[in-house]
Amino acid sequence: MVHEITDADFEKETEKGLVVIDFWAPWCGPCKMQSPVIEELSEEDKDIKFCKLNVDDNQATASKFGIMSIPTLLVKKDGKVVDQIVGYHPKEQLQKLLAEYAA
Template identity: 60%
Template sequence: MVEALTDKNFEAETNEGVVLTDFWATWCGPCRMQSPVIEELAQTNDKVKFVKMDVDANPETPAKFGIMAIPTLIVKKDGKVVETITGFHNKEQLNQTLAQYID
């Protein structure tokens, strides 16, 4: 399951290990395409924590990261942003990206 985060708990929930955050909105078509891919990865990859954040309900965190388009995926490793990806990406593309950061 992909946990939904808020502005209040984002930092605490994404400070350890490799974390992929999906920044999305309900009205965003490409976000609705990206979501099932993230859900599938979350079920098959136990080395990465997968979380999501609704940018409309939580405007502070996306603003802090300069997110201007969605979907945007941010990969953090031990609390530091190591990758920012904008637009739809398939499972293979995301697995390749994440593989670089898994020990």
Template identity: 55%
Template sequence: MAIVNVTDQSFKNEVEGTGTVLVDFWAPWCGPCKMIAPVLEELDKEVDSLKIAKVNVDDNPESASRFGVMSIPTLIVFKDGQPVDKVVGFQSKDALKSVVSRHQ
């Protein structure tokens, strides 16, 4: 499954449906955000049942504010449209797999 870029307008349609979605709140100027991008690419290839979405907080402040994103990268796991887990800062692939697996 490809990683999707989500906007404030498309958030509900892309994230708040059924299944498990990992949402990466990021910004282009954020160093740790750049570091986690290839980790998310690998995770996307390895975990078939997971959808990954990216929200640029500079361009989409409404979504970031709605979910209390104060630092980036913030990754929130949504299960059937509801936020069920959150991690802040750079995470290894194994750490992200562990977080996601608790909700699949």
């Protein structure tokens, strides 16, 4: 399950454990390609929390993290940013990357 988050609840929703935040917008073509990959990963790996943040509606958080291109995936572990991935990435590539942080 992918959680929709906002500027208001970003910190609370991403402060514990391993969290992947998908910064996206409805008009973004590559975001539309990335979204089903994120959905699949969220169903397969229950130890990782997956969130989506619409950058059009939540500009403060996007600005705080310097999100200049979308899709951007921000990976947080116990509240600290450990990685930032820009652009579309296939499922296998994301699985490999996330396995390193889950260990």
